[in-house]
Amino acid sequence: MAFQTIAEELNELVTNWVKKFENLPPPTISDRRNSQDRSIRQIVGHMVDSASNNTHRMVHLQYRESPVEFPNYATFGNNDRWIAIQNYQEENWSVLVNHWKFAHLHFIHVIRNINTEKLDQQWIADTNQFVSLKDMVEDFPRHFKLHIGEIEELLNQQ
Structure with a gap:
């Protein structure tokens, strides 16, 4: 998948989901839990962490000697630690949604400017x-959609 196509796809998803997030009632974002016991707030927070960590990886991979040693925040349950330490469950929803939006918009900007x-x-x-670097960027939409799918499942719960 060409990076421009990835950027356009992610931009469309971010634009559509920001509108959906802004209209969700507090009990929905806080109380419903997925199979990992994460609320929508926590999934959104994890997606912020993913966008941030992957942005940093993209930058490091363009100037450091390969292979780059960079912490994999997702191993050994560390991503759950990140969620807990940052307390996404209690963060102001509007702030969290904006953080999610702008972290992903910046990620999109960076992939559009990668040194090929x-x-x-x-x-x-x-x-x-x-x-x-190529594989990481090409895989990002899959990870993004995985978590959007988890959120959709939680929204469809009765």
């Missing part, structure tokens, strides 16, 4: 697991 000569640069995702 650096696409093969890799970061060490885990023991003997290397991920290229």
